[in-house]
Amino acid sequence: MGTSSEVKLEKAPIAPNHKSRRFRSLRWKISLSSSLILLAVVMLFCFVSYLGLMANFDNQREDNYRRYSREVNSLIQNTSQNLYQLAEMIPFLDGMKKPLLMNDEEAISNVFDSHWALLQFHNSVEFIHFYNPSNQLSASWDSLATNIDDSILLSNWVRQVNQPERPINPLLCRESCIQYIIAPLLVEGKKVGVVVMGISLADVFLAFKRLSGADMGLLIKEQDNLKQGDSDFSHWDIYISALTSKERNLEILNKAAQNYTNMSALSDGIQVRWNDQHFQLKIFPLNSYEPDKAHLVIITDVTAAVNNIYDSIWKIALIGLLGLICSEILLFLIFTRLLAKLKDVAFVLPLLANGQFEKFRLSLASTGRIQRFRDEVDTLSEAAVSLSLQLEKLEQEVSSRTEMLIEQKNELSKERDFVKNLLDTAQAIVLTQDSNGEIMSLNAYGEMLTRYSENELYGKSFLDILIPDYESHDLLFHIKEIHTGQRMQLRHEAITHCKDGTTRHVAWLHSHLSWKSPDEPSILSVGLDVTEYKRVEGHLAWLADHDPLTNLFNRRRFSEELEQVLSRAERYNHPGALLFFDLDRFKYINDTSGHQAGDTLLKMVSSMLAQNIRADDITGRLGGDEFAIILPEINANGAIGVAKKVLDQLSLAQLTINNRTHKISASIGIALFPEHGANIHDLLAAADLAMYQAKAMGRNAWYLFSDKDRSRERIHTLVYWKEKIEYSHLHDNFILYLQPIMHVKSKKISHYEVLLRMQDIDGTVLSPADFIPAAEHTGLIHAIDHMVLRKAIAQVAEIYQAGFQVNFSINLSAHAFNDPELLPILKAELALHQMDPACVMFEITETAALEDLPGARGLMVEIKELGCGFVLDDFGVGFSSFYYLRELPVDVVKIDGSFIRNLSENSDDLILVNALCSVARGFGKKITAEFVESAEILLLIEKMDIDYAQGYYIGKPAPANQFLMK
Template identity: 85%
Template sequence: MENSSGIKLEKAPVVSNPKGRRFRSLRWKISLSSSMILLAVVMLFCFVSYLGLMANFDNQREVEYHRYSREVNSLIKNTSQNLYQLAEMIPFLDGMKKALLTNDGESISKVFDLHWALLQFHNGVEFVHFYNPQNQLNASWDSLDTHMDGNILLSTWVSHVNQSERLINPLLCRESCIQYIVAPLLVEGKKVGVVVMGISLADVFLAFKRIAGADIGLLIKEQNSLLQNDFDFLRWNIHISALTNKEKNLEVLKKVARIYPEMTALHNGAQIRWNDQYLQIKLFPLDSYEPDKAHLIVMTDVTAAVKNIHDSIWKIALIGLLGLIFAEILLFLIFTRLLAKLKDVVFVLPLLANGQFERFRSSVASSDRVQRFRDEVDTLSEAAVSLSLQLEKLEQEVSTRTKMLIEQKNELGRERDFVENLLDTAQAIVLTQNSEGRIMSLNAYGEMLMRYTEGELQGKSFLNILIPEYETQDLLTRFKEIHSGQRMQLRHEAITHCKDGTTRHVAWLHSHLGRQSEDDPSILSVGLDVTEYKRVEGHLAWLADHDPLTNLFNRRRFSEELEQVLSRAERYRHPGALLFFDLDRFKYINDTSGHQAGDTLLKMVASMLAQTIRADDITGRLGGDEFAIILPEINANGAIEVAKKVLDQLGHAQLTINNRTHKISASIGIALFPEHGANIHDLLAAADLAMYQAKAMGRNAWYLFSDKDRSRERIHTLVYWKEKIEYSHLHDNFMLYLQPIMQVKTKEISHYEVLLRMQDKDGSVLSPGEFIPAAEHTGLIHAIDHMVLRKAIAQVAKIYQAGFKVSFSINLSAHAFNDPELLPILKEELTSQDMDPACVMFEITETAALEDLPGARGLMIEIKELGCGFVLDDFGVGFSSFYYLRELPVDVVKIDGSFIRNLSESSDDLILVNALCSVARGFGKKITAEFVESAEILSLIEKMDIDYAQGYYIGKPAPATEFFTDHENDSF
């Protein structure tokens, strides 16, 4: 056959039945394949089900094991507590006080004989020994052999208790387990000796069997090889001291010992089969005086659970096989019908291959079967008909396609020119390399950036010219992989050298190019200049570790350095010291000469410290005017000398601003490590307290922390309160009280202040003044701020949901303004509780604002943008109150209660409050008077046109339930 262009087209030969291949219908192939798939699914489902049931079974057993462990520990603990109570009761038995004071064994024996029978039979006490303060035995009552190791161990315990006057309660397991208590005896505050009592744990094991319903045994490790022939001796060098159902369970244990040569395998539990029973064996070590001496072994019958698992798996498998058979029958019937029409189309397709298009179309049309819905076979028939029509037009299209190829070649030329122009204008280095890694082309941006022309780089090695210091064997290997096509892309960063001697940090992406000839490029390299990004990244990394004002380490980095120094000091046993100091009268300099003067002063101090300390010493600014110096490998005298040098250096400096000269001085606290603290918190606390001692000495002084002074008591107090605060956090013992604030003109109460309280373990309620200072010293203040914020907003939301439309004030600590987490938490809580921010105000004190005025102002502006308000508390106390009133975006000022409390009696306070109100109103602020404790004071502040009143006369602080009643939910 020839087309209109004279090109001859050959027909493809048709092979209807290739030699050696038998015909198999698709319905059989599909049915067999689906059978295998369904069978695999059934088997997989059975396997997964088995794994799930076994995992659930193991989880249940693990829960049981934890319960067993708690029960055993609880029973042993109760036994120890009962012994302790009996020991405390002994001096109060009839006649015992006098007998103990005489310190006469015969008198003690005579009196205690009357009580021994009751203790033995009623309380289960096995023995009682009385020892005098000289560790000599006065009297004893025994129902078993307690002469262990010639009484050496018991004598050691007695001597220890006599010296320390603290009881001990060891558990000793030899042939059996005895719970001892060795307790000091005190009569009328006088030490009269030691009592030793013991109870066997046999009752504990019986009680455990009653509670758990499982068999239990006591295993004691023996070193004596002569006992190995004993009937109760196991191959683990273990002697069976006690065992429930001993005749049966002894055989079980011997079998377990044969299966598991190492006893440690039973710590995680093991399962064995015994006479058609499945038993779970679990080993629990006892916390005895001699470690790893005694173990409890618990044997639980789990036969029913295991058989239930096996039955379930067989049922699942049976149901799966029945479903498989039914599905196969159904699939075979469906495919028999569906493939009948497909067979008609398949047998006429050879006509299409032979070019008999018209005959093919008539054959397909005659084989069409009328059916309601079209399917894929109908689509195939239609596609085959369309294909026959397309093949008839192929001859005409061949000539047309030839013309189109010529036009496309011209178009590709134009596209190539466009790409070349695009590469020249792209803001990236674009170059190509040949198979040997030599540069073939370079775009205009690359020439501009690297100062090389394309001609200067052509034929040069990419690695040698641009990044010589990166010519490592690994990089060469990866480039060879790209050239050969084993790797399609390679990314890396490198310092690229320019012709003018400068360097640029470039991120390179190399891509493999398919080549038609040896002259074609092998690699396309695209470089992005990231020099500026790297510079900014390095600066940000520096800012994360340094104080930008003084260039010293910030608190976070300083704490990391201190932790590393402490670790090295502990490892190599080198002493060291921590100097902690702040500048004297720094606030005065800020107030009188401005914050710019304060910043200049801080820079001067940092510069002088750098000139004073050693090269290995570490200096940091911890915040405000607080500085600290780590002095590694130094003793107390050396640390004192450094402190003197720092004070002397600061004493020679002065700062003159606006014709006002300021002298520089500091108070330095010195703490040694590890003597005064082996961790960061203890060491900083000791140095902080030493610094306050230096201030108390008159400032511009140093003070070395001492264990003998009252500072150690303050550390213990901090630790005491730290534990209380952490316990209250853990057990949710913090409570929120509300105190009403009345609108003076209308006498309505529509605002409340939220106050924090802590409930102690004894039920007493503690005010913030008792625990907030400790929280600030120990670093827990941020956690308290977060808790108060979340708890207060949640409680306010409940009050609002109950229908009470009031507003609230929440107090923030002085440390809230340097807490980066505060604002995100506030946004999250307002959103999650669906709260109107306008009903929430925050109270801050002048002291809090003074810590970091720019930071405080910035945070307040961000919070006000959310819709919340601010109250300035303790207004009028500081000298710079009016300055803060101008600088801080507050809505309400609260006049300090010290001016209000005696308002009716002091004309001076009356004048001062009038003046404060005039200034506040001049700034457009609302005014609140606190400590309103009488009707007379309320009348006076009403005449002064004060907006709000707060105090015990208005209402005392109380839980929210005393102010609001919600019939649907009685708790807020």
């Protein structure tokens, strides 16, 4: 077999240039490369381990520093606290109370001498001074030499403490650091002076060394006070005031001073090697009276930790090197056998390249070596055999594949036709551009929309033909980015020009296409026609500014225009006027002829206004039948003339619907700017008030706002209350109160009247008389009524759930019963809270009924059908009380308090009340007497057979939430 193998190898073609190159076995290449890699890994592992150990060491060191800082601060704080406790104890020492009260300096000295030695010995007090209330020194014991600066500083501290009687505890560092306490002396609650005590921090250093085991020193920055005998720290500008283990640590500090010229390096902590030992040094600023004056240096022996780090690194390196040697020996043995097999396969591969597939397989089989386990080289040999079979099979299939390619070309042609039909069917413009931005193709929808054929646009510039009016410079730049592939997509909208002269608004999307030659398209452009969408969008924008019925500006846009006019008027000092008016009897026209008639009337008025005002004037419909006109650059006479002209034109018009003719009139309020208001708020309020003045004059009139009738004050009052009401509504500052109503015969509370109050910002509770008039005038009254209705029913439901079974009478405004929204809200709230309508009554006043009696009566009937009841309030005040009693479906009448208040003193009131009761009982109504404020009045109404009593004698109104606390 060996001979056969050699013959075949001689015939295998080998390139001559391979023989000229020097041969290096993969065994050595791989072994050498893996050795270098493993060595790098070992070194990297050692380096990472070193970094990790050092990081752990640094973290532990930082934790120790933080602990040292806390311990030092705690020791200083304890020292200060002990001093303060000693200062508080001084007045209680034997014999000290009386001398201190008498401010007897000699007596203080004589008495305290016996205590001074004890304080100095046991508490390490360095000095103590007594000052009288006049800041003068009374007595002093001092073991330290205090210079004149310190004495002046002490005097300042004494004055600082003597006045507010608050102790201070400064830390003063000069040649050494002294913890001071300056505290007021109080004897039997009386201030008798100030005591000053001081203690050295030497005990703190010793206590720190005992607690932490680390050394500490005190460094004071004051170059003039350098001591003889210490090492030279002049470049640090410090001297060492105190130092534990001084002999050794002084040498360590000298070593640090030589290595670091700036002492600030010690703030982050440094490491110094001394006598083959490692020490960590870190300074901490001392929080003394003079900032940055003194620093504490902490010296820690870290020799053991550093040596442990070095030992660990050497052990890791040694283990890594041993593993490297073992790995190399194993790799060398593995590759020696493996590469021998690979060499056999490599020498027969040229046969495969020459197409000698059968000979290749025979040669490969002859070199096979018998072994127990297969490996990657065996897999390679098998793969080579499979490859030879595949190549042989592919060679046979080449001819057949040629025919298949022809068939595939036909299939691709069909797919291309399908894509073209798909593009022609798409409802979007689809075109392609080459690298020069010239159109190469256009689909059928694009031809239909632009009126251009594909041939007409072929080779033409996309920008020049379809969107010539666009900002071509920026678009051209972005199109070039699409061509070059710097940008993959571009979206934009543009006016696209058609061949017939029309334009379309098109949203374009340009996408980059991969291309290999200038003849192929580089951009796919898809355009979506959004012309109709833009038209609708413009219409919506118009609707946002206009009233759709009259085509006039709406309130929002009118306010913006008014703000601009006021701004120009202020800038150029031009006067102007605002006309504010509404149509007289518009509600009557709506009610009698229908809302269609009202709409027709509003259109007629807007048309007349457009014909009778100047081109620069601005007209708006503010809502309902309210209109306003801005007259820029006009004086009072001109504004009055316009108002008269408007009234004359309106009086000439009439509206006939359903054989009923309606005359048109209006009430116009005139306000001048800036005379009557420099902002929208004040100006509209002034015009609104003037309009109401015109109505008061008999309607179909104009009224010029004037300061003479105090209207401005009314405006400010109205604006003030309007803002207050809106704020309270927004922040839920309205409160419901309950006032009890007693059944006279049983002497039990039968039901409660719900009253409204408003809590002001300062907590003041305001009654409805303060804010209801403003709410009625500003149109906020309906919102208040809706709020009261919702809040009252929710409150009643909560009270019922708490187990209280009583009825409630809800007070609403006079306008509530003319509000069409009242009934739906009432139904919804009763259903929401699952309330029995029979436990709810409503109070209606004669004023409410007088405004629209048929409407009020109809609404009351519908509410009564739900099960609710009604109370006629203020009964007897008006002449029409009996008429309302007959016309309105009320259950209870409430006699006005003006007849009840003086019932026990006025016989006339007694006669009137008896008469009112007779009438009410004749109609079958129950009777309530309000303003029952005494036992005499209660006794009288009981004799009159009145059903219910209400008043302060029965119970005062209280917040509804207090009801649940009973």
